[in-house]
Amino acid sequence: xxxxxxxxxxxxxxxxxxxxxxxxxxxxxxxxxxxxxxxxxxxxxxxxxxxxxxxxxxxxxxxxxxxxxxxxxxxxxxxxxxxxxxxxxxxxxxxxxxxxxxxxxxxxxxxxxxxxxxxxxxxxxxxxxxxxxxxxxxxxxxxxxxxxxxxxxxxxxxxxxxxxxxxxxxxxxxxxxxxxxxxxxxxxxxxxxxxxxxxxxxxxxxxxxxxxxxxxxxxxxxxxxxxxxxxxxxxxxxxxxxxxxxxxxxxxxxxxxxxxxxxxxxxxxxxxxxxxxxxxxxxxxxxxxxxxxxxxxxxxxxxxxxxxxxxxxxxxxxxxxxxxxxxxxxxxxxxxxxxxxxxxxxxxxxxxxxxxxxxxxxxxxxxxxxxxxxxxxxxxxxxxxxxxxxxxxxxxxxxxxxxxxxxxxxxxxxxxxxxxxxxxxxxxxxxxxxxxxxxxxxxxxxxxxxxxxxxxxxxxxxxxxxxxxxxxxxxxxxxxxxxxxxxxxxxxxxxxxxxxxxxxxxxxxxxxxxxxxxxxxxxxxxxxxxxxxxxxxxxxxxxxxxxxxxxxxxxxxxxxxxxxxxxxxxxxxxxxxxxxxxxxxxxxxxxxxxxxxxxxxxxxxxxxxxxxxxxxxxxxxxxxxxxxxxxxxxxxxxxxxxxxxxxxxxxxxxxxxxxxxxxxxxxxxxxxxxxxxxxxxxxxxxxxxxxxxxxxxxxxxxxxxxxxxxxxxxxxxxxxxxxxxxxxxxxxxxxxxxxxxxxxxxxxxxxxxx
Amino acid sequence: xxxxxxxxxxxxxxxxxxxxxxxxxxxxxxxxxxxxxxxxxxxxxxxxxxxxxxxxxxxxxxxxxxxxxxxxxxxxxxxxxxxxxxxxxxxxxxxxxxxxxxxxxxxxxxxxxxxxxxxxxxxxxxxxxxxxxxxxxxxxxxxxxxxxxxxx
Numbered sequence: 053x054x055x056x057x058x059x060x061x062x063x064x065x066x067x068x069x070x071x072x073x074x075x076x077x078x079x080x081x082x083x084x085x086x087x088x089x090x091x092x093x094x095x096x097x098x099x100x101x102x103x104x105x106x107x108x109x110x111x112x113x114x115x116x117x118x119x120x121x122x123x124x125x126x127x128x129x130x131x132x133x134x135x136x137x138x139x140x141x142x143x144x145x146x147x148x149x150x151x152x153x154x155x156x157x158x159x160x161x162x163x164x165x166x167x168x169x170x171x172x173x174x175x176x177x178x179x180x181x182x183x184x185x186x187x188x189x190x191x192x193x194x195x196x197x198x199x200x201x202x203x204x205x206x207x208x209x210x211x212x213x214x215x216x217x218x219x220x221x222x223x224x225x226x227x228x229x230x231x232x233x234x235x236x237x238x239x240x241x242x243x244x245x246x247x248x249x250x251x252x253x254x255x256x257x258x259x260x261x262x263x264x265x266x267x268x269x270x271x272x273x274x275x276x277x278x279x280x281x282x283x284x285x286x287x288x289x290x291x292x293x294x295x296x297x298x299x300x301x302x303x304x305x306x307x308x309x310x311x312x313x314x315x316x317x318x319x320x321x322x323x324x325x326x327x328x329x330x331x332x333x334x335x336x337x338x339x340x341x342x343x344x345x346x347x348x349x350x351x352x353x354x355x356x357x358x359x360x361x362x363x364x365x366x367x368x369x370x371x372x373x374x375x376x377x378x379x380x381x382x383x384x385x386x387x388x389x390x391x392x393x394x395x396x397x398x399x400x401x402x403x404x405x406x407x408x409x410x411x412x413x414x415x416x417x418x419x420x421x422x423x424x425x426x427x428x429x430x431x432x433x434x435x436x437x438x439x440x441x442x443x444x445x446x447x448x449x450x451x452x453x454x455x456x457x458x459x460x461x462x463x464x465x466x467x468x469x470x471x472x473x474x475x476x477x478x479x480x481x482x483x484x485x486x487x488x489x490x491x492x493x494x495x496x497x498x499x500x501x502x503x504x505x506x507x508x509x510x511x512x513x514x515x516x517x518x519x520x521x522x523x524x525x526x527x528x529x530x531x532x533x534x535x536x537x538x539x540x541x542x543x544x545x546x547x548x549x550x551x552x553x554x555x556x557x558x559x560x561x562x563x564x565x566x567x568x569x570x571x572x573x574x575x576x577x578x579x580x581x582x583x584x585x586x587x588x589x590x591x592x593x594x595x596x597x598x599x600x601x602x603x604x605x606x607x608x609x610x611x612x613x614x615x616x617x618x619x620x621x622x623x624x625x626x627x628x629x630x631x632x633x634x635x636x637x638x639x640x641x642x643x644x645x646x647x648x649x650x651x652x653x654x655x656x657x658x659x660x661x662x663x664x665x666x667x668x669x670x671x672x673x674x675x676x677x678x679x680x681x682x683x684x685x686x687x688x689x690x691x692x693x694x695x696x697x698x699x700x701x702x703x704x705x706x707x708x709x710x711x712x713x714x715x716x717x718x719x720x721x722x723x724x725x726x727x728x729x730x731x732x733x734x735x736x737x738x739x740x741x742x743x744x745x746x747x748x749x750x751x752x753x754x755x756x757x758x759x760x761x762x763x764x765x766x767x768x769x770x771x772x773x774x775x776x777x778x779x780x781x782x783x784x785x786x787x788x789x790x791x792x793x794x795x796x797x798x799x800x801x802x803x804x805x806x
Numbered sequence: 807x808x809x810x811x812x813x814x815x816x817x818x819x820x821x822x823x824x825x826x827x828x829x830x831x832x833x834x835x836x837x838x839x840x841x842x843x844x845x846x847x848x849x850x851x852x853x854x855x856x857x858x859x860x861x862x863x864x865x866x867x868x869x870x871x872x873x874x875x876x877x878x879x880x881x882x883x884x885x886x887x888x889x890x891x892x893x894x895x896x897x898x899x900x901x902x903x904x905x906x907x908x909x910x911x912x913x914x915x916x917x918x919x920x921x922x923x924x925x926x927x928x929x930x931x932x933x934x935x936x937x938x939x940x941x942x943x944x945x946x947x948x949x950x951x952x953x954x955x956x957x958x
Binding site: 258748749753 | 822825826834838839841844845846848849851892902903907911929931936937940942
């Protein structure tokens with residue numbers, strides 16, 4: 053829901069569009085205010101003192117649309133404005149995008165959680181339709197005909213009866229004088245009239261990307277800036293005891309060293325603290341750092357060793373935890389004995405490793421700060437920098453560059469804060485560049501997790517009681533060091549929402565203390581929860597000597613809408629009416645992926661196998677079949693992947709296919725080699741040698757993405773492809789080799805015959 | 807002093823001769839299309855051409871480049887036109903975030919110069935040094951085949 057305002061006559065817009073332009077602003081309302089209460093709406097409308105440009109049309113017909121979400125490769129910067137352009141009936145070739153700075157007036161700009169399309173589709177649609185309606189009204193007035201006789205045809209209003217036609221540019225000045233129509237007067241294009249929605253366009257930025265002119269954070273510069281590289285305590289929370297402030301100065305180009313105070317817990321997004329080497333170029337700063345010889349007091353996290361920690365998690369997973377969903381009485385079924393099956397699963401810490409390491413340029417001047425940075429969350433940049441600099445967040449201007457990958461890491465602006473703090477200390481613009489080693493060793497890791505699964509099995513091989521318990525250091529620990537349990541937001545991710553039809557179902561969560569900063573990585577807790585549930589389901593199918601697809605459909609049970617309110621399910625902030633947990637859609641994607649992959653029809657040869665998994669996350673239903681081949685040396689290749697996606701209305705199918713192709717590769721990295729470990733509190737991996745990610749010869753050879761045609765409200769597409777991939781691949785490995793993978797990554801498992 | 811050509815233009819370098827070409831291109835010449843990804847020849851984001859062959863600029867010191875002709879992503883097209891491989895990249899809609907793609911394109915052009923009609927295996931061998939974390943490999947493969955005029 054949006055409040056749309058005609059702001060054509062306000063002076064502050066001249067930076068973007070010329071005089072006489074027609075400009076609408078839209079102000080997004082928080083979901084709680086969606087009720088169309090006229091009094092409330094008008095009150096809010098009046099409170100909009102500085103509404104921002106959202107959509108503007110110039111006299112030459114150029115359409116400007118503000119992209120307020122960050123572009124990290126999902127094409128959201130293109131796809132959202134495309135919705136407005138379609139409802140405006142604009143020519144996409146005449147649309148220019150303007151990237152928004154961070155400002156609460158844009159509404160939520162935190163580009164994560166696969167939220168962008170579902171949160172802003174409605175606002176974009178309404179804004180485009182409002183502008184189109186006003187252009188039609190302007191033309192009708194000029195022609196002195198009823199507006200109902202007029203329509204639009206690609207960037208022009210037409211009056212068919214008289215054959216007259218006026219371009220949007222010609223009408224902009226007249227439209228800018230009109231009042232904004234009421235919502236019931238708006239002329240929304242019909243689905244059959246869509247030009248772009250459901251068809252898609254390429255990224256607005258594609259040409260700049262292939263010719264090298266696109267500006268990522270790494271490419272941002274400011275006049276007379278200096279370069280900085282920051283040495284951090286290898287153990288989180290450590291403090292600097294001593295360092296050599298002379299030796300770095302011997303490196304040509306190094307200017308000075310500067311210390312940054314260690315953060316006071318909680319970590320949040322504060323700079324870690326350490327010693328910065330300031331230089332004339334990035335290379336000199338890196339070289340100077342090697343000569344710092346910094347000595348640290350490691351602090352309490354020095355006791356963190358991943359091998360011991362894994363045992364702790366697994367022990368906790370075998371003890372009763374917090375019960376977060378309980379139907380029937382699983383415990384008494386288990387107490388009766390009979391056929392009980394248990395299994396433990398484990399997924400380690402994972403790092404984001406976007407191809408662009410963390411980087412930011414900032415200038416603190418006259419009590420204000422400006423930054424150019426690749427961030428998923430420019431408003432968090434404002435808040436964090438304001439706190440660190442002791443200024444108001446309104447005095448922080450955050451310009452958002454393109455992001456060279458992010459996957460959740462660039463939601464946490466600790467690196468931007470470093471640049472700002474250094475700029476304040478030095479009195480000049482600073483560019484902070486993290487090395488790959490910094491990126492791998494100072495992450496906000498996806499949590500390490502242990503899952504314990506237990507089922508009581510009847511004579512037909514079906515579970516009559518089911519217990520699942522997960523244990524992981526929660527994201528909340530980054531904001532509150534005392535937090536040891538998963539919150540509803542973590543547990544909703546493939547855990548409390550287990551969609552199976554089992555009479556006795558118990559879902560638990562145990563406690564775990566964090567020793568590194570825990571964050572969110574593409575699909576987050578769904579990664580480990582989905583791995584456990586879908587691997588365990590496959591184990592039960594094989595144990596019952598049943599076909600895994602048929603067995604999975606039986607577990608899902610009859611088509612029904614699961615009662616989410618019964619266990620207080622957050623549902624990714626989607627309402628249960630718009631976004632029910634619908635097992636019919638889960639069943640449909642399973643059946644479709646079986647058909648598309650040739651499940652049961654294609655017979656993989658010796659050493660080959662197919663595996664299936666289904667998972668709903670971010671309100672999107674996904675089933676994936678992975679085919680693997682495992683040779684005698686235990687080397688795994690992935691000739692084919694089939695994925696079926698039901699994400700409701702899909703705005704940009706081409707971009708959506710890319711997201712799911714990419715998710716298969718992301719999942720491959722998790723399965724093959726994704727593992728961050730600590731020894732004495734310090735991260736052991738440091739670059740792509742120790743933390744390999746999938747290369748072209750390790751990735752799936754062919755990923756077929758099948759999008760279900762569906763008019764349901766749009767859901768997410770950036771993340772939901774990841775969770776089913778790992779279990780589908782490991783289930784395929786079992787089919788191929790008889791070896792069950794319960795611990796990721798594969799390097800922890802022996803697959804070969806030798 | 808080190809004399810070299812970058813995108814056809816003569817340059818002379820007088821700084822720290824241990825500085826890798828990557829940082830000379832980016833921080834000194836302002837040619838930021840060549841990307842920093844790992845600093846250790848592990849990811850290929852920094853790939854440029856030296857005398858027509860792909861090299862990793864992040865580990866190539868300036869001291870080794872006297873008399874070299876360096877071509878970067880900014881210089882691979884001709885007369886304002888994109889290189890055919892760049893066009894194939896757009897046609898196949900390869901990029902997601904796009905950060906690794908200049909390196910991928912430079913590597914692919916070098917591969918095709920040596921192997922004009924590559925097989926899947928040759929593409930894998932030729933491109934395995936270039937990481938794409940977004941996972942666009944399938945489209946990279948398709949774009950290379952399209953540029954080479956071989957069937958997918």
